[in-house]
Amino acid sequence: MKRSAVRMVDVAALAGVSAGTASKALNNTGQLSQDTRDRVLRAAAHLGFTPDARGRALSSGRTYTVALLTSDSTGRFSIPIMRGVEDVLSAGELATVLCDTRDDPLRERTYLRSLVARGVDGIVVTGRRTDLRPPINVPLPVVYALAASTDPADASVIIDDAGGATAAIKHLLALGRTRIAHITGPADHRSAAERAQAAVTTAGDALCGEPLFGEWSERWGRQATDLVLRQRPDAISCGSDQIARGVCDRLRELGHPVPEDIAVTGFDNWPVMALASRPPLTTVDLGLEDLGRRAATLLLEAIAGKPHHGVLELPIHLITRESTLGP
Missing domain, CATH: 3.40.50.2300 (Response regulator)
Structure with missing residues (x-):
């Protein structure tokens, strides 16, 4: 016999709270005590509850999707950065979409219109060069990685x-x-x-x-x-x-x-x-993966209403091998 899906009301009943309170606890919203949140989380884990992504999005007004907009067609820089971004975002159950502009301004504008229309939660902008780049004009949280924005008010993460x-x-x-x-x-x-x-x-x-x-x-x-x-x-x-x-x-x-x-x-x-x-x-x-992690962390903070302003420069490190030290 096929087992019926665990519902929010089942979690709420086991935790001894209302369905609304259970929803707030699982989505980390509302003014709840830590004891109540922990009780709901334990109940959800015990029952094997999996949140309905569509319902979660409708209730929160978010899509839980972030875009990585890049001009790096080969993936030499953007793939390691994306791995770092996903290290942070996957923990919050956010999906990452890779958009390759191929250094084409028209293609970039098309992607931006589509991403805004789809309601992504935010955008990480990167590429294959470290030169300053013009900011993108979208009504969404944006963080620039590797190449800083020319606007000092934007959030940028670069390497030293x-x-x-x-x-x-x-x-x-x-x-x-x-x-x-x-x-x-x-x-x-x-x-x-x-x-x-x-x-x-x-x-x-x-x-x-x-x-x-x-x-x-x-x-x-x-x-x-x-x-x-x-x-x-x-x-x-x-x-x-x-x-x-x-x-x-x-x-x-x-x-x-x-x-x-x-x-x-x-x-x-x-x-x-x-x-x-x-x-x-x-x-x-x-340290491109670390760069991606820091950019994603700043983006999550911006989505939560706590945007960073200015340039964050990360240290990079020398790896010694045989070309200087010998066998």
Whole structure:
């Protein structure tokens, strides 16, 4: 015989309260004593009660859905951030919807109209770059992750690019390296510029030539290696793991063992690059999942009527491996 579904009135009866009180306890609303809430929760757990999501939404005026709006089509940054977001939101039984704008302003506007019409509870905005971005204009709680909003009144969570680059250079200096070159991505990318400036400042007299700006690619890493070798460096700091892997490949081709002749550091701690590199890369971990968790926490607070204003900058950390320490 099929077992009938447990109803709210069943939970209320076991807990010795009204159905309305049971509903408030399970939805964490109303002015109830902690003893009453605990009694209702124990009754629900004992009976195996599963709330009706549709009824919950109707009674609260919420959809219990949050959107992650991203321009990162490959998922390189947005997927780890989304994992962090879901770590926080799933505990509150909120669903997360991923919307990829593909860097298309029209597509972004279309998504925003749809999300507002569907009544999502809030939006986390992210992408693949750290450059400041214009705010989105929607009547919903919004938190910006990785790339801050240009409006200082908005809630933004970013990473400390300069701190990460500083940690990499200090590590090389501590190993006794005295001629450090820096190879990074496009000069008009905020992350490349901030990492390069921190490398220059921290290396001081140990800096070997000017930073080289180019692409976020292994190809650029190989090309730039030929240029910096004219300066006879004993270490090369790179603005990304892709560049660093190209550097390591070219150094190996030219007979310069890493790290015995030249130590190499990356940036991102992207496993597909950092761990596949020969040797595995010492690199800066961006902490993207933690970034997602912090963004989701701020979004929940905003949904609850306690919005955060301003930029929250999270520290990032150096992960040491064989490209600087050897086998």
